[in-house]
Structure formats: structure tokens, C-alpha cells
Amino acid sequence: MAKKDAELKADLKKLKEKVQKLRKKVRKSAKVEAPAGKAPNPVSPLAPKDGFPALPRIAGVEFAAVAAGVRYAGRTDVMLARLAPGTALAGAFTRSSTRAACVLDCQAKLKGTPYSDAGAAIVVNSGNANAFTGKAGQASVDAVTGAVAAALGMPASRVLSSSTGVIGEPLPHDRIIAKLPDLTAALDEGGIEMAARAIMTTDTFPKGAAAEIAGEGGTIRIAGIAKGSGMIAPDMATMLVYVFTDAAISAKALQKMVSRQVDDTFNAITVDSDTSTSDALVVAATGMSDAAPITDLRGKVARAFETALRGVMMDLAHQVVKDGEGATKFVEVRVTGATDAADAHKIAMAIANSPLVKTAIAGQDANWGRIVAAIGKSGGRADRDLISIRFGDLLVAEKGWRVPDYSEEAASAYMKSQELLIHVDLGLGKAAKSVWTCDLTHRYIDINADYRS
Amino acid sequence: MAKKDAELKADLKKLKEKVQKLRKKVRKSAKVEAPAGKAPNPVSPLAPKDGFPALPRIAGVEFAAVAAGVRYAGRTDVMLARLAPGTALAGAFTRSSTRAACVLDCQAKLKGTPYSDAGAAIVVNSGNANAFTGKAGQASVDAVTGAVAAALGMPASRVLSSSTGVIGEPLPHDRIIAKLPDLTAALDEGGIEMAARAIMTTDTFPKGAAAEIAGEGGTIRIAGIAKGSGMIAPDMATMLVYVFTDAAISAKALQKMVSRQVDDTFNAITVDSDTSTSDALVVAATGMSDAAPITDLRGKVARAFETALRGVMMDLAHQVVKDGEGATKFVEVRVTGATDAADAHKIAMAIANSPLVKTAIAGQDANWGRIVAAIGKSGGRADRDLISIRFGDLLVAEKGWRVPDYSEEAASAYMKSQELLIHVDLGLGKAAKSVWTCDLTHRYIDINADYRS
Known part of the structure; x- marks a missing residue:
């Protein structure tokens, strides 16, 4: 019996070595061939069975995505969202003491001009987090948001940026800026899925969620996208989340609702207890719905809107956990x-x-x-x-x-x-x-x- | 290339299934055949190269170990230490709010009679933690410590017990009590290594450390043993640690030193951030050294003793990390x-x-x-x-x-x-x-x- 045991162990060891070798080969070939917008890891068994959901177009929001080669080859890695003049902005961000330059920049801008008659934009790259990059970090943020502002004809104070990926590497912002003509030319109201794919890192599926409610005199629509898979223990929001709505609502009221709902949604998920330096949630309300503005914040529509917003946030938060690195449950x-x-x-x-x-x-x-x-x-x-x-x-x-x-x-x-x-x-x-x-x-x-x- | 990739993946899957099957077989046979005092897992690559160290005998301390079949078959799983009359006791314990009955019992007893002219004893079983076992938990502690007290002729208030292993299963204390005649008959000053082996659970090697210092008129010796491998993020001490010395020192002074050194040693290690319900450190000083009693707590000998005690605690703490489940670094x-x-x-x-x-x-x-x-x-x-x-x-x-x-x-x-x-x-x-x-x-x-x- 003891001999049999030793033999079994020897067999097991040999097989393990074979598995290791094969695994390496599979990885290598997967890395080289990774098709555009697809991560090399197999899709999570917890991914939505029907793929990316059909999200409604949000009046006043256009998207574009491009392969800029920030780090990954052969896949989209930069997304741009253009928001109509008068869009109200709200957000929630990581409280990490080592947070990235783009997070600090977003926080300052939202404090300054969460509402303005000017347009607004969100630009996001994957592959590089531009975190812990010293003074060069803010310089890269200024370069990217300044170039987007110039290209779209709006003040830089209304351009929010996020970066996600490796920490501590200088952001090759020139590669992003060089692609701005392509990005602005491609802006399209129907481009939200491309945007969701462009912000993925170790994610195995793009994440989207939506809701519609009846406003006074028209429908109010909400659509959101998110990325996140590892380093998930948000201390506010998880990773990168962008929610768009055509509701007409003040930036102040929107911010109140976001702050109220973030604890039960993005702050209530964890994959590995590791909080990112880059967590950002931005909610943009274009005000272009046919429905009347939401001014009575205790009224029926406001309550329905906040419930729907919470639903979209919760849905995206759950999708992040379902794409948790290695998750099977x-x-x-x-x-x-x-x-x-x-x-x-x-x-x-x-x-x-x-x-x-x-x-x-x-x-x-x-x-x-x-x-x-x-x-x-x-x-x-x-x-x-x-x-x-x-x-x-x-x-x-x-x-x-x-x-x-x-x-x-x-x-x-x-x-x-x-x-x-x-x-x-x-x-x-x-x-x-x-x-x-x-x-x-x-x-x-x-x-x-x-x-x- | 894509085809080759698919083939590789199929091969990998088949091999993985084989490995799983073999692993199960190995585990099954390992469980049945697990030789006395040996865990089925391969020894940690970080284990001391020379095996268990040669520990000095401590005058007034005897050990015995026995295979009582608490949970494991074919290996020792209960250890008993008998301490000479007049032994001073000190300790530190987990602050978990769900701590086990034996931990609460140790804390009460150390508060009551850390010093007494009577003898003292420590009885420890592995395989079952007797934690989260409701009122039956304290009943088992009373049964075991009462039986040991009767067998050794000392008050139960001087018998400390620990249990380590699975949580939530009733402790089969009758099996331990039935072996007390064997245990008391086997008590031996040279039995510390057997004791170190009997308290192992997922540990891959027994842990011991020692120190000697020159006291006034004689040598003072310290020898300690520990177990711990997973669920290591001590909130006081880690897992089970027993340190013995022949120093003559008051229980109060000993407790002060232990409390002072525990933060830099056992409270400064972590394997997996999970704090156990059973962590216990007990330090026993028999006072049987030839050296004069340590009474001047600011004197040279007291300082040397505390430094040596800290060294033994640190050594054991590091060994627990080096036996961290799966550790290679x-x-x-x-x-x-x-x-x-x-x-x-x-x-x-x-x-x-x-x-x-x-x-x-x-x-x-x-x-x-x-x-x-x-x-x-x-x-x-x-x-x-x-x-x-x-x-x-x-x-x-x-x-x-x-x-x-x-x-x-x-x-x-x-x-x-x-x-x-x-x-x-x-x-x-x-x-x-x-x-x-x-x-x-x-x-x-x-x-x-x-x-x-």
C-alpha cells in the first residue's frame, strides 16, 4: 500500500509538470492571438447568458473607441464619451491615500463645475493606470484632457479622465492624443458597447445595465457601463463605472442620490479585499429627455428615478463580482x-x-x-x-x-x-x-x- | 495556430482531470495511512533545514503524547505537560468575539490563580477545536481539565486546556479522558518534541525554539513549542504556543513581559488574515533553575531574560509563517x-x-x-x-x-x-x-x- 502510494505520487508529479508546461503554452498562444476587445482569459462562468444587454440610446451622449496601443496590442483601449451642453455631472471616487492623478483631477473638476452650459466629456484608457507616477501623472492628465477639450470645443474643466491598468508606469499620453481625430470622427450614440469593451483589463466580459422610467410627459432613460475584475474592494465605487441618463436634474440633486446609493451598491462588493487607486464612478445627466425636469426631489418621479439609478448601479456592481478574477460562485x-x-x-x-x-x-x-x-x-x-x-x-x-x-x-x-x-x-x-x-x-x-x- | 491552441487546451483539460483523480487517490490513501505525527502535506520548503532543534530540558516540566483518535487515525493528537508545584503562569489569547470555550476557561483561570503552591498542567488536543459548540463546549473543557486534575492530584483551576482543529463539531472528550492513564505513565522531561508533534493540524513540521541565559548562580533555560499554519492573523498570539522556563519569577512580572513582547512577535505575523477562535500562548515558569529568583525587574538578569523570551517567541512566530499553508517565500x-x-x-x-x-x-x-x-x-x-x-x-x-x-x-x-x-x-x-x-x-x-x- 505504501509503495502504491509512492507510485501514485510520482505519477501525479509528472502529470502536474505536463500540465504546467501545457498551461504555459496555452497562455503564450492566447497572449499573442488575443483578438480585439477580448481578454485572453476564458469568459467567467457567471457572465450573463445572453451577452451584453441591449442598452437604450441616451439623448445627448455619444461614444467612440479606438485601439491606441497604450499597452495592449490589437484591441481597443481608449474610449471617449461626448456629453451635450448643460449636462449635470456627479461622482464618487476611491478614498485611497495613494489615488491616481486622474482621480484627484476628477474630484477637483466635479467640485468646481458639476454643472455648466458647456458640453462635457469622459475619456478613459485601459492598460495603464497612471497611478504612482509622481508629477508626471498630473501632466499626463492635463495633456489628455486639454487635447480632448480643444478637439471638442469645451473647457478642460469639463473633461473627466480615468486610467486603469498597471500602476507606476508612465502613461504614453501621446498615443492617446494622436488618436483623437479618429475618436471624434467616430462618435456615435449607439457606441456604448464598444466603449464598455475598450475599458476592460482582466475583465472577461463587458458590463452594461439599463433602466427606463416614466417621467412627466416622457420617458427617462438610464444606461451604464463598468469594468472591474480584480483589486475589488471599493472604498466608494468600484473600478470604473459610467452611468448616463437623459434626465433633467440638478448636479446637486444627482450627487445626493449617487452618494446615498453608493454604500449599498459599489461599496458592498468585494473580490479580493484589495482597493484600487483608480476607482471612479461618474454619473452624467444630459437633460435631453422629453420628460419634465425633476425638481421636486420628494416627488414620485424623483423617487422612481433614484430607485432606477440604484438598480443600474446594483446590476453593474453584481456584474463586477460575477467577473471577479477566477470566480465560479x-x-x-x-x-x-x-x-x-x-x-x-x-x-x-x-x-x-x-x-x-x-x-x-x-x-x-x-x-x-x-x-x-x-x-x-x-x-x-x-x-x-x-x-x-x-x-x-x-x-x-x-x-x-x-x-x-x-x-x-x-x-x-x-x-x-x-x-x-x-x-x-x-x-x-x-x-x-x-x-x-x-x-x-x-x-x-x-x-x-x-x-x- | 488556432487549431493547435484548441488541441493544447483539450490535452490540458484531460490531464487536469487525471491529476484530479490521482490527487484524490493520493489524499485518500494518505489519510488512512498518515504515519504518527506526520501531516499528509509535503514539508514546507521554508522548514528549518536541520529538523526539530535540540531543546534543553526544563527542570519541573514533563511531557507526554498519545494517539487518542480525536479525529485523526494513526497519529498522536493529545499532549500533556505537567508543571512543578509553584509554577508561575502567564498567557495571551485571541480577542475573537467567537472564541472557544477552552480559551475563555484559560483566561478565567489565569486571572484567578496564575501562581499557586499547587502543581499545574497543560492538556492539548488537535483535530477538534471545540469552538462554537454551545454549552457543550464548556462541559467538555470541565470534563477534560477535571479528569487531568484528578489524575495528577492538583486543583482543576491549575489545569489549562487547548483544542485545535475543526470548528463546530462536539469534542469527543471521553476519548481523551480514556487515555489519561497512558499519558500520566509516559510523562518524561525529554518529551517536548513528541508534544510539538501531537498538537499539529495542517502543520508540515513541528516547531520548537530555545534560549539560555546566565542567571545569578546558575543557568536559566527557556524552551517553547508552537503549532500554526492556516487561519493565522493573530489578534494576540497565534494558534497554540507553549513556552517553558525554569526561571524563578513572579506570575505578575512574567505576564508583564509576555504582554510587552506579544505585539512585536505573534501579533506581527499573518498567513491569510484569518484570525482563529483558539489562539493561545501560555508561558510557564517553574522556578527550578539553580539561578537566584528574578526579583529586580530592572536588573541585568531580568532584561536578559526578557530579551531571551522575546527571541524564543519571535523564532516560533517566524516558524509559523514559514509553515504558512502553501508558503514558498x-x-x-x-x-x-x-x-x-x-x-x-x-x-x-x-x-x-x-x-x-x-x-x-x-x-x-x-x-x-x-x-x-x-x-x-x-x-x-x-x-x-x-x-x-x-x-x-x-x-x-x-x-x-x-x-x-x-x-x-x-x-x-x-x-x-x-x-x-x-x-x-x-x-x-x-x-x-x-x-x-x-x-x-x-x-x-x-x-x-x-x-x-
Whole structure:
């Protein structure tokens, strides 16, 4: 038996080496051949089954995308959105203390002229984050936004930029500027999917979401796109998100709604607990809908609009998790019975970020003990003997122990689902919070152990 | 080329399936045959080259280990240490809000009778953590410590217990109690290595460390053992650590020293950011050295003793990281120039726990951009444009950007080392802190995606 074991191990070792070699070959060939707009990684099993959704055109918003060779070869990597004169802008950004120049620039500009009679624009490149690039970082932002302003005839104070990709490399902004004639010539109201593809990095699918509501005298439309897959633990918004609407609404009211909804949406997701230096969410309202302006902020239309906006933000946030690097499971962690919302969030995030919980989910193992440990380390108030834990509807533990009729079989069967709910009730108070995460698999390590190379 | 690619992928898939099957077979046979005191996982490449160190006998301390079948078959899983009458006890324990019954019991007992003329004992089982087991948890602790007290003729208030292993399963304490006659019969001053092996779970090697100092009129000896490999982000001590000394010192003075040194040692290591429900450090001083009692706590001997104790604690802490689940690199993260020590610790831990930093290290990728992102998310004070980053002696970034003569080649060459230093200077103040971590590899996921099954 011992000999057999040794033989098996030797066989396993040989096979592993073969797998490593083949894997390298596959990667190499994938890298060279990566077709335009497609990442070399296989599409996430959690991607929407029907592909990119049909998004409505938003009056007053045009898109263009181009392959500028910022870093990637043979795929689009710069997108431009032109917004009609009078567009109201709002946003939310990472609170990282090492945030990128473009983030600081967006924040300053939104503080200055979130509304203006002038037009506005958003320019985004993938492949290079222009983060931790010293004074050269702001110079690149000024060069790009200045050139876009000149090309489109608007003040640079109304041009917002984002960069996503590798940190610490100088941004070759000349390559972006050289493509501006192509970009402006290609501007098109129907170009939103191209834009969603151009901002991808390790994403395996482009992300879009939309909503429509009835305004007074016409329809109000919302359409948004996002990118994000790794370095996802937003401290405000995740990665890059752009939401467009034709609603007529003041920048101040729009900002209020965005700030109010960001905590339950983009701040409630995590892939790997790593917060980016570049997270940015920009919401632009062109005011070109036929519907009457939203002025009564407690009125029915305002409430419907905020609900629809929240829906689009939530949809995009969930898509980011579903494209989490290496993800095979989409998991809601719901904490109820907390003393306050901050505790509920802290405990839910501790569970959602625990490598041991995430590897157990990857292994389809109903290891609720690791959930108990994560609650314990979170810093949130919890009483061990009041906690109950459910997988979906299945009660597995209560009063500080597993239930008497606990069935490992039933719990294991549930863990095979692609979408999971982990529900922890603390039994202390009335506050509740949900966050969303994915599992931690070998592919996460494959992707991140050689992302730069 | 596309066809070749598809063929390669098909080959890869087939091989992967074979590997999975073989892996299962190996695991199955390893589980049944696991030889005494040996874990089924291959020994960490970071394990001490010379095996378990030769530890000095500590007068007044005897050890025994036995295979009680708590969970594992065919290996020792219970250890008993008998301590001489008059032994002073000190300790530090997890602050998890879901900590195990045995931890709460140790804390109560150390608060009550850290010193007594009676003897003392430590009993530890692996395989089952007796955590989140409701009221039955304390009943099991009482049963085991009561039985040990009766067997050794000492009050139960002087018997400390620990349990490590799976959470949420009832502890089969009868199996432990049934082996007490064997254990007490086997007590031996030279049995410390057996004890170190009996407390292992996913550990791949037993951990021991020792020191000797010259006291007044004789030698003072210290010897310690530890276990720990996963769920390591101690919020006080890591996992299970037992340190023995023949020094004559009051329990109060001993506790002071332990509390003072725990932050720089066991609280400065992390494997996976997951804090255990069972972390316990117990330090026992028998007072049986020939040297005079340590009464002058500012004197030379007291200082030498505390330094030696710190050395043993640090050595054991580093061994736990070196046995980190799946570890192939041992990494010191040193933060200097911080505003205060709390910020330095916060930032160092954010880097040491970042999955993106840890996968980059696994991939031998000098990805200092991810270090910048981790600093940014930490919550500690940092000014992007004052940060400098070194890999070993190699300056890679300063003043918010990579150095002008940055050499990817030199940085990559450094990353191939088995022991790495990541040194971040914040340029803000004078506070500094080091923490230790390991890389995040495929093996971590192998180990944790099916630990229970």
C-alpha cells in the first residue's frame, strides 16, 4: 500500500509538470492571438447568458473607441464619451491615500463645475493606470484632457479622465492624443458597447445595465457601463463605472442620490479585499429627455428615478463580482440582527473577504465554522451563543452551535449551486446589510501571479 | 495556430482531470495511512533545514503524547505537560468575539490563580477545536481539565486546556479522558518534541525554539513549542504556543513581559488574515533553575531574560509563517517613517495581507504598484509623493514614482530569493514596525478547498 502510494505520487508529479508546461503554452498562444476587445482569459462562468444587454440610446451622449496601443496590442483601449451642453455631472471616487492623478483631477473638476452650459466629456484608457507616477501623472492628465477639450470645443474643466491598468508606469499620453481625430470622427450614440469593451483589463466580459422610467410627459432613460475584475474592494465605487441618463436634474440633486446609493451598491462588493487607486464612478445627466425636469426631489418621479439609478448601479456592481478574477460562485453575505449598520457591514465584509471562507466555497464545502471565525475577527459586536447561520433557507447553526438535525448532505448539496446566500443573524438588534463576493480559486492565482509579465 | 491552441487546451483539460483523480487517490490513501505525527502535506520548503532543534530540558516540566483518535487515525493528537508545584503562569489569547470555550476557561483561570503552591498542567488536543459548540463546549473543557486534575492530584483551576482543529463539531472528550492513564505513565522531561508533534493540524513540521541565559548562580533555560499554519492573523498570539522556563519569577512580572513582547512577535505575523477562535500562548515558569529568583525587574538578569523570551517567541512566530499553508517565500514587511506605531502596523499588515501582493510574490513578480495600492487602502496616514519602496537594499521607488534608473531585471532577480524584505519608508515620522508573511500559492487553495472532507 505504501509503495502504491509512492507510485501514485510520482505519477501525479509528472502529470502536474505536463500540465504546467501545457498551461504555459496555452497562455503564450492566447497572449499573442488575443483578438480585439477580448481578454485572453476564458469568459467567467457567471457572465450573463445572453451577452451584453441591449442598452437604450441616451439623448445627448455619444461614444467612440479606438485601439491606441497604450499597452495592449490589437484591441481597443481608449474610449471617449461626448456629453451635450448643460449636462449635470456627479461622482464618487476611491478614498485611497495613494489615488491616481486622474482621480484627484476628477474630484477637483466635479467640485468646481458639476454643472455648466458647456458640453462635457469622459475619456478613459485601459492598460495603464497612471497611478504612482509622481508629477508626471498630473501632466499626463492635463495633456489628455486639454487635447480632448480643444478637439471638442469645451473647457478642460469639463473633461473627466480615468486610467486603469498597471500602476507606476508612465502613461504614453501621446498615443492617446494622436488618436483623437479618429475618436471624434467616430462618435456615435449607439457606441456604448464598444466603449464598455475598450475599458476592460482582466475583465472577461463587458458590463452594461439599463433602466427606463416614466417621467412627466416622457420617458427617462438610464444606461451604464463598468469594468472591474480584480483589486475589488471599493472604498466608494468600484473600478470604473459610467452611468448616463437623459434626465433633467440638478448636479446637486444627482450627487445626493449617487452618494446615498453608493454604500449599498459599489461599496458592498468585494473580490479580493484589495482597493484600487483608480476607482471612479461618474454619473452624467444630459437633460435631453422629453420628460419634465425633476425638481421636486420628494416627488414620485424623483423617487422612481433614484430607485432606477440604484438598480443600474446594483446590476453593474453584481456584474463586477460575477467577473471577479477566477470566480465560479456568486455569493450574497447577508447579516441581520446587528446592533447597527456599521457593524452589519463590518461583519459581512469580514466573511466576504475571508480567504478561508472563500476557498471553502470554491471547494463546495459547507464549512460554517470558518464563518464563525470570520465573525469573531471582524471587530463587530457579536455574541457567540446568539448567532444563527443559514445557507439559503437551510438553518445550519443556532444558539452558538449547529442545529440538532444538521444534515451535512443537505448543506453540501446547497453548496453546489452557482449562486449562494450566506445568512448570518446576530440576534442582537435590527440592523441589516448585504454584501456580495465570489469564491477564491486557482484561477485567481493564475491570473495574478503573472499579470504584469 | 488556432487549431493547435484548441488541441493544447483539450490535452490540458484531460490531464487536469487525471491529476484530479490521482490527487484524490493520493489524499485518500494518505489519510488512512498518515504515519504518527506526520501531516499528509509535503514539508514546507521554508522548514528549518536541520529538523526539530535540540531543546534543553526544563527542570519541573514533563511531557507526554498519545494517539487518542480525536479525529485523526494513526497519529498522536493529545499532549500533556505537567508543571512543578509553584509554577508561575502567564498567557495571551485571541480577542475573537467567537472564541472557544477552552480559551475563555484559560483566561478565567489565569486571572484567578496564575501562581499557586499547587502543581499545574497543560492538556492539548488537535483535530477538534471545540469552538462554537454551545454549552457543550464548556462541559467538555470541565470534563477534560477535571479528569487531568484528578489524575495528577492538583486543583482543576491549575489545569489549562487547548483544542485545535475543526470548528463546530462536539469534542469527543471521553476519548481523551480514556487515555489519561497512558499519558500520566509516559510523562518524561525529554518529551517536548513528541508534544510539538501531537498538537499539529495542517502543520508540515513541528516547531520548537530555545534560549539560555546566565542567571545569578546558575543557568536559566527557556524552551517553547508552537503549532500554526492556516487561519493565522493573530489578534494576540497565534494558534497554540507553549513556552517553558525554569526561571524563578513572579506570575505578575512574567505576564508583564509576555504582554510587552506579544505585539512585536505573534501579533506581527499573518498567513491569510484569518484570525482563529483558539489562539493561545501560555508561558510557564517553574522556578527550578539553580539561578537566584528574578526579583529586580530592572536588573541585568531580568532584561536578559526578557530579551531571551522575546527571541524564543519571535523564532516560533517566524516558524509559523514559514509553515504558512502553501508558503514558498518568507517575507518581512518593514514600514519606517510612519507617524506612529499604530499606523506603521496598519500599513505593514495591509501589505502583508493583500492577496495581490502575495500572489505577485508567489509569481516572483516585482510588482511594487500593488504595494502602493495596499498602502493606499490601509487607512494609515501616507503621502503618495513621499513614499519610497525597497526590495531588500534595492531602491525601486521614491518621491511617488519609480526611480529613474529602475531595473526590472535587478528587481526580478531579487524576487527569486526564498526570504524577502519589502521595505516601505513613508517619509512622515519616526515610527517603524516589521511584520512577517508568506506568499499565496495554489497549494493554499488545495489545502483549504477541502480541509474538512
